[in-house]
Amino acid sequence: MSHPHPELGPPPALPEGGLRIVALGGLGEIGRNMAVFEYEGRLLIVDCGVLFPEVDQPGVDLILPDFEYIRDRLDKIEAVVLTHAHEDHIGAVPYLLRERRDIPLVGAKLTLGLIEAKLTEHRIQPVTVEVVEGERRRFGPFELEFFAVNHSIPDALAVAVRTPAGIVLHTGDFKMDQLPMDGRLTDLGGFARLGAEGVDLLMSDSTNAEVSGFVTSERDIAPVIDDVIRVADKRIIVACFASHIHRVQQVVDAAQKHGRKIALVGRSMVRNMGVARELGYLKVPAGLLVDSREIEEWPPEDVVLICTGSQGEPMAALSRMANRDHPIRIAEGDTVLLASSLVPGNETAVNKVINGLTRWGAKVVHKGNALVHVSGHAAAGELMYVLNATKPSNFMPVHGEWRHLRAHAKLARLTGVPEENIVIAEDGVVVDLVDGQAKVTGAVPAGYVFVDGTSVGDITEVALKDRRILGDEGFISIVVVVDSTTGRLTGGPEITARGSGIDPDSLDAVIPQIEKALQETAAAGVADVQQIRRILRRTVGRWVSDTYRRRPMIIPVVVEA
Numbered sequence: 001m002s003h004p005h006p007e008l009g010p011p012p013a014l015p016e017g018g019l020r021i022v023a024l025g026g027l028g029e030i031g032r033n034m035a036v037f038e039y040e041g042r043l044l045i046v047d048c049g050v051l052f053p054e055v056d057q058p059g060v061d062l063i064l065p066d067f068e069y070i071r072d073r074l075d076k077i078e079a080v081v082l083t084h085a086h087e088d089h090i091g092a093v094p095y096l097l098r099e100r101r102d103i104p105l106v107g108a109k110l111t112l113g114l115i116e117a118k119l120t121e122h123r124i125q126p127v128t129v130e131v132v133e134g135e136r137r138r139f140g141p142f143e144l145e146f147f148a149v150n151h152s153i154p155d156a157l158a159v160a161v162r163t164p165a166g167i168v169l170h171t172g173d174f175k176m177d178q179l180p181m182d183g184r185l186t187d188l189g190g191f192a193r194l195g196a197e198g199v200d201l202l203m204s205d206s207t208n209a210e211v212s213g214f215v216t217s218e219r220d221i222a223p224v225i226d227d228v229i230r231v232a233d234k235r236i237i238v239a240c241f242a243s244h245i246h247r248v249q250q251v252v253d254a255a256q257k258h259g260r261k262i263a264l265v266g267r268s269m270v271r272n273m274g275v276a277r278e279l280g281y282l283k284v285p286a287g288l289l290v291d292s293r294e295i296e297e298w299p300p301e302d303v304v305l306i307c308t309g310s311q312g313e314p315m316a317a318l319s320r321m322a323n324r325d326h327p328i329r330i331a332e333g334d335t336v337l338l339a340s341s342l343v344p345g346n347e348t349a350v351n352k353v354i355n356g357l358t359r360w361g362a363k364v365v366h367k368g369n370a371l372v373h374v375s376g377h378a379a380a381g382e383l384m385y386v387l388n389a390t391k392p393s394n395f396m397p398v399h400g401e402w403r404h405l406r407a408h409a410k411l412a413r414l415t416g417v418p419e420e421n422i423v424i425a426e427d428g429v430v431v432d433l434v435d436g437q438a439k440v441t442g443a444v445p446a447g448y449v450f451v452d453g454t455s456v457g458d459i460t461e462v463a464l465k466d467r468r469i470l471g472d473e474g475f476i477s478i479v480v481v482v483d484s485t486t487g488r489l490t491g492g493p494e495i496t497a498r499g500s501g502i503d504p505d506s507l508d509a510v511i512p513q514i515e516k517a518l519q520e521t522a523a524a525g526v527a528d529v530q531q532i533r534r535i536l537r538r539t540v541g542r543w544v545s546d547t548y549r550r551r552p553m554i555i556p557v558v559v560e561a
Contacts (some may be wrong), residue, residue, distance in 0.1 A: 011442025013429040014038060019165035024065040025051065026270045026399050030207065031088040032188050033399060034112060035170065039163045040283035042140040043073060045080040046170050050501075051448075052311075057290040057500050062201075062451040064092045067099065069428075070450045074100040078139035082107035083172030084156035085114040086243055094122040095456060100200045104129050106137070106144070108155035113275045114243070121310040124290060133157060135189060145194075147187040149174035151378025152218075154281050165433050166200030169390060173205050173399060175375065175381040176438070178218045182281075188389055195390040201438050202392035204387055206400030207377035209408035214381045216374040218246055222516040224371045226254040231379035234333040235259070235300035237362075239310040239318045241338045242372075245276045247373075248306055252284055255304040256526065263292040265328065266308035266317040273306075295328065310340035317348075322356030332361030339372045380411055394421040394438035396431060464522030474499025476507070476544065476552040478514065478536050484560035487520045487527035491561070495540075500552040502544070510543045529558045 014020045019039050028516045031051035037044040050446055051063040070077065071244055077371050080103055082090050093115055097103060105115060106129045119126050132136055133148035143162040145158045150156070151173050169191070201410055208215065229251075236255075240247045255262050262284065264270045276282035305328065309318025318336070320326035329431030330336075336357050338350070356362050367373050378386070387395070395417045397408035409422050418453055423431050428446030449456065481491030494513045495507040517539045521532060536556035544550055 003168045008429065008443035010444065011432070014432060015260055015434050017165055017434050019168070020187070021165050021203075021433065022429045023398065023425060023427055023429070023447075025049065025071060025427055026088075027405065027429075028134070028400075028402050030399070030401060032063060032065050032092070032404050032427075033089050034092065035203070036070060037142065037168070037397070039075060039141045039165060042142070042490060043070060043077045043143045044139060044161065045070075045077060045096075046085055046161075047089040047144060048080055048092045048096050049088040051088065054453050062091065063428075064095055064449040064451060064456070066191075066445055066447050066449050069446065071099065071167060073102075078142060079104040081144065081159050082111050082115060082169070083159065084151055084152060084153050085111040086110075086173070086241075089173070090115050090382050092317075092406060093126075094119055094124060094397070095451075097124050097126060101125075103560060104139070106131055106139070108132065108157055110155040110245075110276065110279055111157075113279050114272055116551075117271050123139050129156070130145065134190075147194075148184055148188045150177045150180045150186045151175060152246065154184070154245055154276075157469050158187075158192055160199075167198060168193065168201040168392075168433070168438060169194060169199050169204065169392070171193060171202045171205050171386065171399075173207070173377060174213045174387065175378040177207075177215065177217050179219045181218050181249065184483075188385065191386060192389040193348075195202055195392075199390045199392040200412050200436055201394045201433055202387070203396045203398045204383065204386060204408065205377055206383075206397040206404040208375055208379045208409040209383055209397070209400065209404045209411060211375075211379040212381065213379050215377070215379050215524060215557075216371070218250075218374060221247070221339075221374060222254070225250050225337070226257065228260050228335060228337055228365055228370070228372075229254045229304065232335040232363075233301060234331070234335070236304045236335045236337065237318070237321070237328075237330075238304060238306045238337045239308065239337055240338075241310065241364070242266065242272045245273070245281050246341065248273060251304060251306055251339070252282070252288065253546075255465075256285055256288055260304045261298060262288050263288045263290050263295045263303060263305050264307075265292045265305050269308050270304060290552055292328070300331070300334070309339050310352070313349070318357075319353050322353045322358075323361075330357055330362050331359040332488070334360075334362040336362045336364045337372060338366040341367060341375055343372050357490040362532065380407070382407060384415055385410050387412055387417070392417060393425065393436055394433070396423045396425060396438065405425070441509075456523075462535050473550055473552040474501065475555055476500055476502070476540060477557060478540055479557045479559065480514070480518070480531060480532075480536065481559045481561050482518070482522075482527070482529075485527060485544070486522055487518075487525075487532060488522040489515060497552070500544075502548060503549070503554075506547075509547075510540055513539055513543060529560065532556075532558050 024034040032050040033047040035046045145160040147158040307317035309316030395412040397405040430442040479494045533556040537554045
């Protein structure tokens with residue numbers, strides 16, 4: 001089994017006739033999916049998504065792939081293939097198009113409709129190429145064939161990339177629901193046909209590789225949603241992903257059956273469902289949908305609200321309702337349905353929202369106490385079907401954390417893929433397919449690029465460390481005035497503490513130590529401002545550590561007179 005090594009250096013030149021694959025995100029993590037294919041100097045990108053920040057990344061809005069690897073070759077990009085319209089696959093497209101606006105975006109109708117709506121907010125008019133399953137398209141040296149796959153959003157596609165180096169099948173995100181809401185099955189027959197032709201490398205979704213068996217059908221959720229709406233005697237609020245059109249359709253159908261109106265709450269929910277309805281993927285009977293601004297005028301037993309915030313996102317509608325920071329007020333007897341899975345890392349935030357809703361008297365129905373969500377990703381039984389159908393010569397698990405990638409690699413071994421032909425890579429690791437063999441040949445930079453408001457890439461790990469210290473320990477500022485020639489103290493010190501848990505009156509105890517340190521510095525002929533700052537930081541930091549066992553951020557300010 002090939003796998004990355006910490007000492008991997010830059011890759012050698014790609015051999016003639018070889019295909020190079022570099023994942024800039026999506027390996028060792030759930031999100032930020034982006035794979036770059038290179039053949040004869042031309043590039044093809046599959047997906048371009050974002051990763052959402054964790055609690056130890058304060059102030060960060062989104063995390064992007066690092067485009068540095070392709071930045072000086074943007075003119076070589078033939079197209080960006082978007083397998084489906086989830087944020088972890090399309091969310092970074094606006095930031096890539098800022099660097100070259102005419103890169104063709106290739107995808108199914110709904111995928112392109114949702115990305116175009118997103119790009120409108122960024123004032124970008126994209127070049128789009130709509131494709132359907134069963135279609136073949138050529139972009140430069142890359143011949144692409146598209147296959148229907150079932151997922152938790154309509155119109156998901158797998159893509160086979162054909163070059164003289166061989167056939168690579170990238171499944172995108174998929175599962176094998178045998179009774180999908182839209183009747184669109186994963187094209188196992190197409191996969192088998194491709195396998196008979198010869199799949200040189202399979203890149204397959206690993207998210208549920210640790211889960212045995214098969215994923216429950218989406219249709220099994222409908223009776224549970226129907227029952228929740230039937231028995232509720234007051235207002236119902238359903239929270240789900242803003243892209244989960246199938247789930248919204250189930251809620252719409254149940255609401256109509258039980259005589260309730262529907263209101264959509266949340267900017268992304270309104271935008272996405274508007275696109276889905278316009279393109280015919282969401283069917284809402286006339287008169288059923290009402291404006292959320294009018295919802296308070298309706299009797300609570302007559303309405304169902306569908307909103308964002310199922311992951312505890314602080315600015316999403318449901319979180320704001322739980323905090324009483326939203327025009328819609330949670331009331332005693334309301335029912336809240338969290339119709340989504342729990343993304344790893346969001347447990348604390350979601351539990352906080354559930355507690356907040358319960359505090360105001362709401363009954364909260366979630367995956368922990370009812371069958372209100374099924375995964376959109378294939379479990380181990382389904383993954384083995386795909387491995388057996390495609391019979392790949394080489395295998396590379398994608399879309400998953402390390403444990404998922406390794407579990408998927410184990411399934412590949414069980415189905416007969418030779419150990420030496422299984423490649424477990426991580427972001428930035430270069431995999432070359434040459435003469436029918438896939439191997440790790442090097443690594444390129446593929447770090448996190450943080451988006452903070454309008455700032456892209458300006459926030460570093462150092463800045464995040466400072467934010468964490470400020471959040472955990474607070475800060476102490478020291479202002480002194482020194483003679484610019486001698487370095488002698490002529491004013492201050494003035495000390496202020498914020499968020500440190502230290503009594504401001506006790507700070508007077510460190511002033512003599514500061515004065516002594518500066519006297520010794522001046523006596524030694526030191527007048528350099530940077531050195532004086534370091535001495536102030538060291539003196540105050542040592543005192544705080546010895547006295548309080550705390551490590552706040554120390555901010556020295558030296559004014560020259």
